[in-house]
Amino acid sequence: FRVSDSISLENVKIKQPSSQSLLQFFCKEKIVGTAVANMDNAKLIKRPTISFLRMLFEKKINNFSTLQEKMSRSSFTFFSSFFLGNRKINKKENDELKYQCKYWGISHYLARSGLHLVIFIMVWEYILRFIPIFFLFKQALLILITLIYFIFTWNRISFFRAFLTFMLYKIYLFKNAQLHTLHSIILITVVVLVANPAQLFFLDFQLSFGITLLLA
Numbered sequence: 001f002r003v004s005d006s007i008s009l010e011n012v013k014i015k016q017p018s019s020q021s022l023l024q025f026f027c028k029e030k031i032v033g034t035a036v037a038n039m040d041n042a043k044l045i046k047r048p049t050i051s052f053l054r055m056l057f058e059k060k061i062n063n064f065s066t067l068q069e070k071m072s073r074s075s076f077t078f079f080s081s082f083f084l085g086n087r088k089i090n091k092k093e094n095d096e097l098k099y100q101c102k103y104w105g106i107s108h109y110l111a112r113s114g115l116h117l118v119i120f121i122m123v124w125e126y127i128l129r130f131i132p133i134f135f136l137f138k139q140a141l142l143i144l145i146t147l148i149y150f151i152f153t154w155n156r157i158s159f160f161r162a163f164l165t166f167m168l169y170k171i172y173l174f175k176n177a178q179l180h181t182l183h184s185i186i187l188i189t190v191v192v193l194v195a196n197p198a199q200l201f202f203l204d205f206q207l208s209f210g211i212t213l214l215l216a
Contacts, residue, residue: 001039
């Protein structure tokens, strides 16, 4: 089966977890419940001829596989964690990488966050300085590059916050309007909570948004 397919399963019992914390996690991830089923008996009801979500997903997986073939296991484990945000590969190499980072006190670098996006943007801004085009064209190109990077990688809440902040700053830049840091963080916090109020009860959201607000 592929992304965007509609399938049917017979005699399946959907269960909700008994743990309250897991139930909250399901609520945040918009999961109704879980089921154990034999996929051999699943039937395809409908497969859209054109699916934008399917195209993006399959392109992301193809890029991931291509990069994986071109690197050693240890190199790709670091690259996938640091640049792509996917840490669920090569368990042995991943455990060794986490141990080394923990020894040096830099484990937080493996959890891709706003810092990683800032580094990515700084590198591209430096490269774009050597291209003789109008300033606004450069900004539009930087937005496009960052958007592609966001779409084709695995994103968590802290990276998502940084991406929204970047996009908000660029929108105000094109409008030739001033944006205050605190205002932008508060606005993005409200937008995220309106879209998914359950985020408020999870530590990753609290640390990412809380510490950013305190620093600002």
